[in-house]
Amino acid sequence: MKRFRRLRTSEAMRDLIRETTVSKKDLMYPIFVIEGENIKNEVSSMPGIYQYSVDRLDEELDRIAACGIKSILIFGIPKHKNEMGTEAYNDKGVTQTAIRHIKERYPNIVVAADVCLCEYTSHGHCGVVHGHYVDNDETLELLCRMSVSMAKAGADIIAPSDMMDGRVGAIRKALDDVGYINTVIMAYSAKFASAYYGPFREAADSAPQFGDRRSYQMDVANGNEALREIETDIDEGADIVMVKPALAFLDILKEASLTYNMPFAVYNVSGEYAMVKAATQNGWIDEKKIVLENLTAMKRAGADIIITYHALEAAIWLEEAL
Ligand code: PBG
Numbered sequence: 001m002k003r004f005r006r007l008r009t010s011e012a013m014r015d016l017i018r019e020t021t022v023s024k025k026d027l028m029y030p031i032f033v034i035e036g037e038n039i040k041n042e043v044s045s046m047p048g049i050y051q052y053s054v055d056r057l058d059e060e061l062d063r064i065a066a067c068g069i070k071s072i073l074i075f076g077i078p079k080h081k082n083e084m085g086t087e088a089y090n091d092k093g094v095t096q097t098a099i100r101h102i103k104e105r106y107p108n109i110v111v112a113a114d115v116c117l118c119e120y121t122s123h124g125h126c127g128v129v130h131g132h133y134v135d136n137d138e139t140l141e142l143l144c145r146m147s148v149s150m151a152k153a154g155a156d157i158i159a160p161s162d163m164m165d166g167r168v169g170a171i172r173k174a175l176d177d178v179g180y181i182n183t184v185i186m187a188y189s190a191k192f193a194s195a196y197y198g199p200f201r202e203a204a205d206s207a208p209q210f211g212d213r214r215s216y217q218m219d220v221a222n223g224n225e226a227l228r229e230i231e232t233d234i235d236e237g238a239d240i241v242m243v244k245p246a247l248a249f250l251d252i253l254k255e256a257s258l259t260y261n262m263p264f265a266v267y268n269v270s271g272e273y274a275m276v277k278a279a280t281q282n283g284w285i286d287e288k289k290i291v292l293e294n295l296t297a298m299k300r301a302g303a304d305i306i307i308t309y310h311a312l313e314a315a316i317w318l319e320e321a322l
């Protein structure tokens with residue numbers, strides 16, 4: 001008889017043979033910065049997650065530093081939105097101002113800037129709209145301007161989440177042309193048109209005003225296409241590739257991480273967070289155990305970086321577990 005239970009007899013024995021461990025060094029924490037003053041708004045569908053104005057951001061930054069989280073992903077919400085999302089590439093825009101502030105206060109925190117137009121456009125789509133169609137190639141130019149503006153503000157990582165074709169190559173060239181050769185590109189490569197983004201659209205005020213994102217984000221049914229998207233982003237110069245969302249797409253992450261010898265990120269998205277919080281508030285699950293189980297599964301499936309709204313609480317729980 002094969003006695004697998006022999007290696008499960010004590011905590012110390014289980015520790016000794018454990019294949020996967022999550023560390024707070026793996027975690028990246030998303031933050032929402034809103035234009036204005038003295039704002040701290042809780043996102044109703046994401047308990048514990050707030051929109052902060054830059055003047056209130058230190059409260060959150062100090063919490064991040066105290067937990068020992070060393071990387072963040074920043075989303076900005078401008079006061080004024082328009083058809084072309086011009087605040088996205090305004091060097092004095094809310095996101096750029098926040099990045100400069102963070103880099104001044106905590107120069108060692110790795111700052112990733114989400115690059116997409118949907119938080120900045122009046123129609124809420126991720127690119128330039130003609131009629132009801134999002135124009136790919138015109139959008140590329142704006143994404144390039146936005147990326148350079150974020151890099152100039154001090155972003156260490158540019159994270160394009162728009163799903164336009166050719167954006168990684170275009171952004172790489174735009175950054176290199178102005179000398180930002182060391183700015184990292186973390187591409188949202190296999191980003192699916194998912195219902196799990198619902199709560200985020202409240203947090204980032206970025207819901208599309210008509211239609212949906214299925215003409216640019218991927219069909220959830222397509223695994224082979226996800227591999228082609230990832231391969232293309234690698235060819236175009238991505239430094240880190242991402243699969244998003246996480247839990248319903250771990251098969252993609254596993255296959256991709258076995259196929260490509262690259263750093264992989266996975267995004268544990270807003271809807272995944274909201275489900276855990278809702279069940280926790282009802283007393284239906286053990287939150288800490290569920291979160292650590294989910295994060296371990298993401299790591300086991302091949303993630304090097306886990307972007308998660310649970311990062312701060314998980315950092316504390318992981319410390320306790322030691
Ligand atoms: C912007 C963007 C979205 C997310 C990250 N960047 C929303 C979307 O594509 O509609 C989702 C993040 C989350 O749900 O936590 N394009």
Ligand code: ZN
Pocket residue numbers: 116117118119125126161162
């Ligand atoms: Zn978008």
